[in-house]
Amino acid sequence: MDDTLQDLLRYAAKQGVQLDGITPRRLPGRGYGMVATRDVKEGETVLTVPTRALRTLATVPKAISRKLDRDVTVHGILAAHLVLDDTGDDAAWDAVLPTPDDLEAGMPLLWPAKLRDLLPTPAKAALQKQQTKLTADWVCVKAAFEKEEEEATKEAKAKKEAKEEAADGKRKPWGLTKSNYIRAWLLVNSRTFYYTTPRSEAALPSHDDRIAMQPVADLFNHAADRGCKAAYSAQGFSFVADRVYREGDEVPISYGAHANDALLVEYGFILDENRWDEVSLDAALLPKLSSSPNDIWREDLEAAGFWGNYMIDAATPGGCYRTQVALRRLLAGTTGAVKRAAWQQFVDGGGDGDGDDDESEAIQDQVLECLDEMAETAHKTLAKIERLGKAGVGTDSQRNLLTLRWKQIEAMVAQAAKKLREGDEEEEEEEDEPKREMKKSKKETK
Numbered sequence: 001m002d003d004t005l006q007d008l009l010r011y012a013a014k015q016g017v018q019l020d021g022i023t024p025r026r027l028p029g030r031g032y033g034m035v036a037t038r039d040v041k042e043g044e045t046v047l048t049v050p051t052r053a054l055r056t057l058a059t060v061p062k063a064i065s066r067k068l069d070r071d072v073t074v075h076g077i078l079a080a081h082l083v084l085d086d087t088g089d090d091a092a093w094d095a096v097l098p099t100p101d102d103l104e105a106g107m108p109l110l111w112p113a114k115l116r117d118l119l120p121t122p123a124k125a126a127l128q129k130q131q132t133k134l135t136a137d138w139v140c141v142k143a144a145f146e147k148e149e150e151e152a153t154k155e156a157k158a159k160k161e162a163k164e165e166a167a168d169g170k171r172k173p174w175g176l177t178k179s180n181y182i183r184a185w186l187l188v189n190s191r192t193f194y195y196t197t198p199r200s201e202a203a204l205p206s207h208d209d210r211i212a213m214q215p216v217a218d219l220f221n222h223a224a225d226r227g228c229k230a231a232y233s234a235q236g237f238s239f240v241a242d243r244v245y246r247e248g249d250e251v252p253i254s255y256g257a258h259a260n261d262a263l264l265v266e267y268g269f270i271l272d273e274n275r276w277d278e279v280s281l282d283a284a285l286l287p288k289l290s291s292s293p294n295d296i297w298r299e300d301l302e303a304a305g306f307w308g309n310y311m312i313d314a315a316t317p318g319g320c321y322r323t324q325v326a327l328r329r330l331l332a333g334t335t336g337a338v339k340r341a342a343w344q345q346f347v348d349g350g351g352d353g354d355g356d357d358d359e360s361e362a363i364q365d366q367v368l369e370c371l372d373e374m375a376e377t378a379h380k381t382l383a384k385i386e387r388l389g390k391a392g393v394g395t396d397s398q399r400n401l402l403t404l405r406w407k408q409i410e411a412m413v414a415q416a417a418k419k420l421r422e423g424d425e426e427e428e429e430e431e432d433e434p435k436r437e438m439k440k441s442k443k444e445t446k
Ligand SMILES: C[S@@+](CC[C@H](N)C(=O)[O-])C[C@H]1O[C@@H](n2cnc3c(N)ncnc32)[C@H](O)[C@@H]1O
Pocket: 029, 030, 031, 032, 033, 096, 097, 098, 106, 190, 191, 218, 219, 220, 221, 222, 223, 266, 267, 268, 269, 270, 271
């Protein structure tokens, strides 16, 4: 085990963090992760983190939190603490945190605009929200701690300090520059745990503010459909094995039921196998829905709360319920009041999507059109990424990640279209079946 990890384990022990049967290790392509040091039984507690080892709003020095007004999120305050901390107490943890280069490779927030423009629709929307929240936090933090004119000087100083740090291996305060703040903010974004206590519940109305950083426990990587169960009490957090792990196995947790677009923007990676993954049809369907006279389809769908977020996944190749509602609105046309009222009734009654055969077929045809369009979009986007690569835009890691995501989309869209078309063929065969049966029985009776 290298010195960095030895230091981290000593630091963990000092904080009262107890590892039992797992240890952090470098893993190819995913930074650090937790690995079983022996066979671990299902139900065993593999890690406990006492409350005193958590980093929450309550542990941010008052000198920092008092200067920040109520507009700054707890996320933003924890990030400010990371950059301003000059105690050196967490040097061992600091040493294993992802570097600026690591973050730049995965986090779309740090990608060049030309690559960000090519993100799939849900990823773009998530990125937009992230940018808005970060900007609001940064504006307040900067106003509280830094005079604008000093920024350039501080940036230069921080670079010099980073070099010195590399030289003597000790943690220095990062310094309050915009790039350091963004790094800290993204680290908080990707390594906090929800932590609701009676106190935080009373003091922090927003669920998003009830968060804690957990040095060491934040080295668990994510798995979509399994992973240790995290639980917390007044004593702190514990992580319990969800199944048997053999010595050397990676031991993950689950960050939640996230599709790959969300994982990409919030955590900077995507999974090859992700049972929560889905593809947005918005890029194909929203323009269709925007083509009615006076924008009546949009108006109706917005009023009913069904505008956008039209998804398909492996289990629903014909589109989610929202897609069905939107397409029913489109098929109800623009002039027929009766059809429009029937659609409204369908929405109000929470219709189950079963319509008459003609309508179901028409909906499916529309979905197939959208799927074909999405396949075309994926194809064109992949070509654009390749061209950007030739023009030297972005790094290989950034472009590879984006390429991989669009290839996943291409495959999911093709799979959905195949399933729908095969479904049609099966139905046709079933319809033909009675005829064949009839012919057969005629022969037999002869
Ligand atoms: C909470 S940290 C986990 C520890 C992290 N690997 C590290 O070295 O600090 C979350 C980050 O780990 C990485 N990560 C987590 N799960 C992953 C996975 N299944 N595949 C690839 N990277 C993963 C991503 O970079 C993510 O932002």
